[in-house]
Structure formats: structure tokens, C-alpha cells
Amino acid sequence: MAGPNYSEKANEILNAAELRMRQGGFDAVSYRDLAAVVGIKASSVHYHFPQKADLGRAVVERYTTKLLAFLGAPDDPTEFVETRIKRLCSAYQHALIHEEVPCLCCVLGAESLDLPAVVSQAVNHFFVQMIHWTATALLTGCEAQGDRDSSGSLPSDRQAAEVLAKHIIGTLQGTMITALTLQDPDVLTNAEPFLLRLVSSAIPTTPERQP
């Protein structure tokens, strides 16, 4: 589950690369610039990440791991569905507002037709994981009162949850881009109540136990 253990210098490189990639996309990162940031030469960066596609993949995978770790469990039975979705929204808000840079996979996803295959695969995997987390977060709320989880008795709900999850993730990506280019963070923060309205109208009013 946990990714590879990078050396300290490798992590510095990944930090610089992630920042640059979130500002300007994959092509905006250059080995020479990264090297200058972390205080070594360009050829030494190749020692840690032989090819640029390797570097791109590593950045995306570490980003995916970090974000999923922040989100935590999507199926804690003591938690409201709304609380989970709010946490998801807050992750996106933190990226844009505090880190002052959009979501990595928002940027890479937009140029995914032109990415090296191994990088666009990693981006695809990010979306799959995020959607899976969200769909689970939506579903386990419905099943909270019973224990029908292992019986697999709600296939149609799982499908509906996936559709809504894709919509939620997509909406957060897009409102982030729009907030960025308008320099208006409210576009992103306002997405939260809109999404919560969709969620509560999709879930058939089964409040869970209190946390």
C-alpha cells in the first residue's frame, strides 16, 4: 500500500517537481531547474529518476498516496456521509487556497492525451482511486443500520454511487480550475453545498448513529 521509501534528496526532488507540475504541467518541469532548487546538478537528478517519465509517475503516485492518507477511511460506521464529503471538499480547498496551486491530477488530466503512457496511467489510477473512495463513502452510509455489506445485495446502488462519485470528483476538479483562472476561490468553496444537496437527495434518508 505504502509507496517506495525515497531518500531525503529524492523527496526534495519530488517536492520541487510536484510544485512545478501543478503550476505548469508535465513539460514545465526541467531537470536543470529541479537541480538548481535542490542544490545539485541536472545529471545527478537522473541518478534518482533516470527518465522524466519515471519522475512524472513517481510524483503522481506519491500524490495519490498522500491524498488518500489525508482522506482516511471511507467506511467508518460512526461517521455521517456528509462528513466524509465535506472532508473530500476540504482536501481540494486546501490544495488551491493554502498551497496556492491546483490539484496535480487536474493539471495532468487536462493534458493527458499528450502525456507519456506511464504518467497518464498513473493519472488514470488517481481518478479511479478517488472515485472508489467517494463511492464507498456514499454507499456505506446507506448500509449503516444493517450488516448487508458482505452479502453484496445492493448492486444497483453501487452503480448509482459510482455515477454520483464520478460527478463529485469531476465537479471538484472543474470548479478548482474555474476558481483558479477567475482568481475567485469561492467558486470552489461554493461547490460544497451544491454537492451536499445532490448527495442528500441521492441517499434515501437513512441517518447514521452519532459519532
Added chain:
Amino acid sequence: MAGPNYSEKANEILNAAELRMRQGGFDAVSYRDLAAVVGIKASSVHYHFPQKADLGRAVVERYTTKLLAFLGAPDDPTEFVETRIKRLCSAYQHALIHEEVPCLCCVLGAESLDLPAVVSQAVNHFFVQMIHWTATALLTGCEAQGDRDSSGSLPSDRQAAEVLAKHIIGTLQGTMITALTLQDPDVLTNAEPFLLRLVSSAIPTTPERQP
């Protein structure tokens, strides 16, 4: 209102540049590649668009004009609000599904922190125009029965319409990116009913006359 009248060759260049830009972003466009596509040399492309930033701005402005022309009037009193929003959704669907490439300003918006100023201004202008169209499309439905338009008597509704419009545009951008990287166009087409639900719950049930 109508942009400049480009020569036939200039339009060919803009076509090639727009396609390339929608695939891979601003940096994916090179004068030599464009030249090869339209059958001239790179230096001749500079005759039509001296600097690359000029080319970028021209592509974005022509794209904005084309899209607004497709959308038509947002305040035709014989039209339902839902019809207008569906037309907006169909524009985005057409881009991804038939042209097989995402919205231009979706791609450029994601890398807007790294764009030449004149290009990111044009992208910003695109979003402003789209949001203005959508807000107007949402508002004039409410005011259809009376003629309070010029009296400016609904400032709070205008504001609420802008908020919803930003959310709609953002959602379309983001579900397009998500649909692209998942290679699942349904993510975009499914956004339509979700957005229509938000719209109809925001508009206080004032059906217009039949078209």
C-alpha cells in the same frame, strides 16, 4: 463583436494550433509542426502570428467567439431555461465526443499560472463570457412573465444566478477532464441531469410560454 477577419491560411494555422493546444496545452504547439500541417515553413507562420503569445491569444479568442455563436441568445423569451442549459451541455459533449479532444480553456485554464499574460487574460475572458451567458440564461427565465429587466429590480437573484452559473461551468469543465482521463464519456453526459436538478431547484417554478 466579431473577431478579426483572418486570411484562409491564417485560419488553417489557427485550426492546427487549436487542435494541438487542446491535446497538449500551450507548450505542445510548435511553429515547425504547425507549418508542416498547413504546408509552409515555420518562418512563414511568424508572418501571420509574429509571436507565439499572439497565436495563443488568437486561438482562444476565436474559440470564445465560435462557442458563443453556437450557444446563441441566452435571453430568448420563447425558450425554457432547461433548453438553454441543455444546449450548453451539448456544446461540451460535442467537443469531447465528436472532436475527441477536451475544451480548449479547460486545458489552458489548468496551466493558467504558467501562461503568457496575454493568453491567460484571454482564457480568463472566456470564462467570464461563459459565466455571463449562463447567468443570463438562468435569470431571464425567472423574469419571463414581466418586463422588469431594465428596472434592475433583482440584484440578489443576479448574484445567485452568477454563483450557480460559475458552478455549472466549473462542473462541465471538470467532468470533461474526468471523462477524458477515464475514457468514459458518460461522466460528461451524466452531468446534464445533475445540473438540471440543481437548476430546477434554484428557479422558483415559473414555467415560460411554450416555444
Added chain:
DNA sequence: ACGAATCTAACGAACGTTAGATAGATTCCC
């Protein structure tokens, strides 16, 4: 003959990548 559109040729800069040397630490074996 003039202007529009294209060409050839080249400039300097930046890019990813590689080969090979080097310094310092660690490990291994006698």
C-alpha cells in the same frame, strides 16, 4: 512596381540524456 506571402539560412537558448571521473562512505575478507 509594389505589396503580400513565402522561402532559405541561421542564431542562441533550452531541453533530456549519457559517458565517465571523483570523492566519500561502507562492506568484505584475509
Added chain:
DNA sequence: GGGAATCTATCTAACGTTCGTTAGATTCGT
């Protein structure tokens, strides 16, 4: 324990490619 071998992380130097851009000549229709 001490010298030898190996490994890690960096360096210098350079390669070939691509890029945006420019100067100046050329072609061609009006």
C-alpha cells in the same frame, strides 16, 4: 584491524534535438 573492493551520490562535459525568432532574398499576382 587494515587494506581492497564495492556502493552511493555527486560532479564535469558534452551530445544531438528542438525550440522561438530574425534577417534578408524570392516569388507572384495586381
